[in-house]
Amino acid sequence: MKSHQSALTIILLSCVLTTTAFSATASSTEASTNIWRDVPPGPPDAILGIAQAFRECTAENKVNVCVGAYRDEKGQPWVLPSVRSAEEIMLSSENKEYLPIEGDSAFVNKALRFAYGANAPLDRIAGVQTLSGTGACRIGGEFLSQFYSSKNILVPDPTWGNHHKIFKECGLTVGTYRYYDRSTNRLDLQGMLEDLRNAPDGSTILLHACAHNPTGCDPTDEQWDQLLDVIRQKQHLIFFDSAYQGFASGDAEADAKALRRVMDAGYPMLLAQSFAKNFGLYGERCGTLSVVCHDAAQKDILMSQLKCIVRPMYSSPPKHGSSIVRTVLSDEKLTQQYYQECASMADRIQTMRQRLVQALQDAGSSHDWSHISEQIGMFAFTGMSAEMCDTLTDQYNIFLTRDGRISIAGLNDDNLGYVAKAIHSVTDGKSITSN
Amino acid sequence: MILPSISRSVLRQHSKAAARYATNIHASRTMATSSSPWSQFEMAPTDPIVGLNEIYNKDDFPSKVIVGVGAYRDDLGKPYVLPCVREAEQILMDKNLDMEYTGIAGEPKFVDLALKFVYGEDSVPIQENRVHGVQALSGTGGLRVFGELMAKHGHKHIYVPNPTWGNHIPIFTNSGLEVRKYRYYDAESSDLDFTNMMKDIKDMPKGSLILLHACAHNPTGMDPTMEQWKEMSETIKKQGLVPFFDCAYQGFASGDPVKDASSVRMFVEDGHLISMVQSFSKNFGLYGQRIGALSVVGADEDEAKRVVSQMKMVIRPMYSNPPRQGARIVTTILEDPRLTQDFLDQCRGMADRINLMRTLLQDKLAEAGSTKNWDHITKQIGMFAYSGLNKDQVMEMREKHHVYCTADGRISMAGVTSGNVDYIANAIHDVSK
Numbered sequence: 001m002k003s004h005q006s007a008l009t010i011i012l013l014s015c016v017l018t019t020t021a022f023s024a025t026a027s028s029t030e031a032s033t034n035i036w037r038d039v040p041p042g043p044p045d046a047i048l049g050i051a052q053a054f055r056e057c058t059a060e061n062k063v064n065v066c067v068g069a070y071r072d073e074k075g076q077p078w079v080l081p082s083v084r085s086a087e088e089i090m091l092s093s094e095n096k097e098y099l100p101i102e103g104d105s106a107f108v109n110k111a112l113r114f115a116y117g118a119n120a121p122l123d124r125i126a127g128v129q130t131l132s133g134t135g136a137c138r139i140g141g142e143f144l145s146q147f148y149s150s151k152n153i154l155v156p157d158p159t160w161g162n163h164h165k166i167f168k169e170c171g172l173t174v175g176t177y178r179y180y181d182r183s184t185n186r187l188d189l190q191g192m193l194e195d196l197r198n199a200p201d202g203s204t205i206l207l208h209a210c211a212h213n214p215t216g217c218d219p220t221d222e223q224w225d226q227l228l229d230v231i232r233q234k235q236h237l238i239f240f241d242s243a244y245q246g247f248a249s250g251d252a253e254a255d256a257k258a259l260r261r262v263m264d265a266g267y268p269m270l271l272a273q274s275f276a277k278n279f280g281l282y283g284e285r286c287g288t289l290s291v292v293c294h295d296a297a298q299k300d301i302l303m304s305q306l307k308c309i310v311r312p313m314y315s316s317p318p319k320h321g322s323s324i325v326r327t328v329l330s331d332e333k334l335t336q337q338y339y340q341e342c343a344s345m346a347d348r349i350q351t352m353r354q355r356l357v358q359a360l361q362d363a364g365s366s367h368d369w370s371h372i373s374e375q376i377g378m379f380a381f382t383g384m385s386a387e388m389c390d391t392l393t394d395q396y397n398i399f400l401t402r403d404g405r406i407s408i409a410g411l412n413d414d415n416l417g418y419v420a421k422a423i424h425s426v427t428d429g430k431s432i433t434s435n
Numbered sequence: 436m437i438l439p440s441i442s443r444s445v446l447r448q449h450s451k452a453a454a455r456y457a458t459n460i461h462a463s464r465t466m467a468t469s470s471s472p473w474s475q476f477e478m479a480p481t482d483p484i485v486g487l488n489e490i491y492n493k494d495d496f497p498s499k500v501i502v503g504v505g506a507y508r509d510d511l512g513k514p515y516v517l518p519c520v521r522e523a524e525q526i527l528m529d530k531n532l533d534m535e536y537t538g539i540a541g542e543p544k545f546v547d548l549a550l551k552f553v554y555g556e557d558s559v560p561i562q563e564n565r566v567h568g569v570q571a572l573s574g575t576g577g578l579r580v581f582g583e584l585m586a587k588h589g590h591k592h593i594y595v596p597n598p599t600w601g602n603h604i605p606i607f608t609n610s611g612l613e614v615r616k617y618r619y620y621d622a623e624s625s626d627l628d629f630t631n632m633m634k635d636i637k638d639m640p641k642g643s644l645i646l647l648h649a650c651a652h653n654p655t656g657m658d659p660t661m662e663q664w665k666e667m668s669e670t671i672k673k674q675g676l677v678p679f680f681d682c683a684y685q686g687f688a689s690g691d692p693v694k695d696a697s698s699v700r701m702f703v704e705d706g707h708l709i710s711m712v713q714s715f716s717k718n719f720g721l722y723g724q725r726i727g728a729l730s731v732v733g734a735d736e737d738e739a740k741r742v743v744s745q746m747k748m749v750i751r752p753m754y755s756n757p758p759r760q761g762a763r764i765v766t767t768i769l770e771d772p773r774l775t776q777d778f779l780d781q782c783r784g785m786a787d788r789i790n791l792m793r794t795l796l797q798d799k800l801a802e803a804g805s806t807k808n809w810d811h812i813t814k815q816i817g818m819f820a821y822s823g824l825n826k827d828q829v830m831e832m833r834e835k836h837h838v839y840c841t842a843d844g845r846i847s848m849a850g851v852t853s854g855n856v857d858y859i860a861n862a863i864h865d866v867s868k
Contacts, residue, residue, distance in 0.1 A: 041740075041744045045751055048536075048538070052538075069535060077534070078533075079531075079533055079534055091521075091525065091528060095514045096516050096723050097514050097722055098504065098506060098716075131572075131754035135753070135754045135755075138754065162751065162755065169753070268473070280534060282534055283537050284759060298473050302473055304480075307481075311575075311602060312602060312605035313575070313579050313609070314575050314725060315573065318572070318761070319723035320758060
């Protein structure tokens with residue numbers, strides 16, 4: 001393990017970073033009348049920009065298979081009934097007071113048990129409430145940047161686009177490890193193991209806890225054996241991003257298997273947790289960031305440092321989403337109801353996944369689409385090229401991301417046939433693997 | 436351990452296996468113990484304002500009082516949810532809205548109403564559609580996005596008043612800006628240090644960011660008069676500075692949101708291309724919803740929109756998009772005339788109670804026998820009274836009287852009630868006589 005000299009230096013400073021001396025005569029921009037003149041427009045966000053394009057599209061047959069938000073069989077957003085019930089309860093019971101910097105501790109405990117298991121050693125897990133998964137990754141990244149000896153973080157290739165931006169903002173050096181083999185549309189285990197071996201010791205490795213975004217391709221148990229072997233040898237630090245627990249297989253316990261395995265094995269790890277998909281709380285920004293520590297004393301110390309990151313960013317997290325999750329998971333009946341509702345979303349997606357493959361075959365496609373059947377979670381990583389995706393959008397008004405990722409949740413009885421035929425026509429006679 | 440007699444080779448095999456097992460266990464424990472990446476860390480200091488709650492909560496004293504965090508309390512010392520907020524929540528429940536992601540910039544309707552609330556609907560730049568902004572995570576979130584935005588666009592430093600809200604400093608420092616201070620308050624006279632403030636403003640390098648508290652300066656409660664604001668506006672213009680307003684108490688300071696926005700509106704009328712962060716934590720009592728706005732006045736519509744697009748670039752890798760509930764509540768209220776009037780009445784009610792407590796506290800201090808001049812308590816405005824107590828006196832007040840305020844002597848008047856004002860007055864008198 002690298003020395004902690006850099007960490008110690010930072011510790012000796014207060015949590016308010018000292019500033020370097022700037023020349024007193026350092027001038028900045030021009031006259032105040034023109035302060036914004038030279039600001040260029042920022043580029044539209046890849047995923048959210050496509051969602052906007054979908055909204056603005058007036059074609060009647062438009063299909064949104066872009067943003068990873070669940071849709072019911074009528075193509076409508078779905079608020080879980082257990083969530084609504086929780087809101088009703090909260091109408092009379094909740095005040096609007098500030099949450100503590102670290103968030104609602106009752107919520108955080110429920111959340112951590114949901115992820116790590118009912119018997120999780122919470123006394124040595126430092127957890128803070130965050131603004132969903134993005135916020136958790138940002139807090140985790142800032143924490144690593146300030147306090148961890150390695151500034152390297154490796155993310156899978158491909159990964160959720162925002163991972164790169166978030167960790168770069170934190171001042172980390174973002175590298176990738178091979179993950180998906182586009183020539184076979186399967187996991188590239190050898191490439192992954194090689195890249196993890198070649199990374200400097202003690203690097204941070206970002207892993208998707210389940211239902212990898214965008215590929216839907218997760219390691220098997222045996223593949224996990226090999227991964228963990230290398231990670232242990234290299235003393236890498238694992239940073240799990242868990243955005244689909246319960247939503248991937250329909251079984252929340254099963255979806256947490258990989259991260260629990262790592263925790264039980266005693267590896268140090270970080271976990272970013274999102275309740276956007278599994279509780280349908282997208283817009284209420286509900287999640288956690290946790291660090292597994294050695295003992296309670298270490299946990300207290302880490303909590304104090306995590307709070308120092310949160311306070312100058314947004315002071316304390318928003319409470320509506322966390323109150324909902326806490327209310328549901330504190331009530332036995334609502335909890336049972338919730339698990340069923342979450343499973344029903346996963347089931348519908350699973351069904352549509354299989355039906356998509358069938359519909360592609362029915363449309364006459366001779367491609368091997370088995371990777372779609374085997375993938376898990378909200379997305380199908382089809383293997384289509386960017387050009388094919390552009391054609392789908394421009395000619396067929398089907399909105400997806402240009403990496404060929406389709407949100408299966410956006411498929412239903414009304415559009416399935418249309419989408420399958422469209423995919424068939426843009427892929428017919430062309431390759432859906434790259435060599 | 437007594438071993439049965441076994442052949443040597445078997446023993447060797449067993450001991451090798453045992454050794455391997457022990458190594459593996461040791462390895463996995465070692466991962467968690469001595470090679471723990473966190474073992475060298477030290478405890479970070481607690482936040483002076485929020486940390487106060489933690490200390491207070493640990494105190495068993497039955498008559499303990501906390502006048503720390505700036506959160507309104509009613510006269511029974513209870514948190515207060517505005518009735519118009521409760522009504523808005525019921526309306527929202529009945530609408531059965533979804534919980535989809537909102538845009539990176541938040542709810543457009545909310546942003547529109549929030550900006551009109553502070554700039555005024557008849558503001559010229561609003562009419563010309565060159566004021567644009569984003570929904571922010573209350574004041575803190577807006578400040579952080581602004582700080583990062585400016586650091587990315589060539590700014591190296593920002594001037595804040597001395598004193599200012601404590602969190603300003605780490606917010607801007609973490610944004611990558613050097614925090615410089617301008618004189619603001621004279622502790623000796625418990626008054627605005629206007630002459631020295633103007634001196635410091637004239638010394639600021641051209642193009643510098645200068646943060647101004649729109650009203651109800653935190654922590655001092657001392658605001659410039661309108662004449663003083665005028666002089667500041669002229670000088671800031673002449674110096675070519677970039678004014679940035681922190682507006683956390685609109686409506687909550689005087690009870691009149693239009694009056695409380697006077698400084699902001701003056702600067703806009705004077706032609707400054709201001710930027711501003713608004714918080715709806717206090718005036719709408721929506722502390723925990725984290726609802727605010729960050730805006731700019733552009734030279735033209737396109738410019739303001741370009742700046743907003745850059746704000747979005749800061750937001751996306753920070754939290755992607757903001758929480759909806761608070762925005763929906765504020766929108767529900769401000770788009771309905773009757774609910775808006777209810778809000779204005781209830782907000783004024785809070786401001787009135789605080790002003791009453793100011794008068795009461797000053798009276799009680801005199802009654803307790805204090806001969807010090809406590810005029811500043813009623814001269815100051817907003818949620819806080821900057822008592823003038825020093826750190827030792829504050830600590831003594833905590834230890835001896837179990838009255839908790841922040842170490843700078845800032846008292847949250849919202850925490851003062853008719854039930855505890857005597858006790859507080861006596862405590863203050865006791866440590867300051």
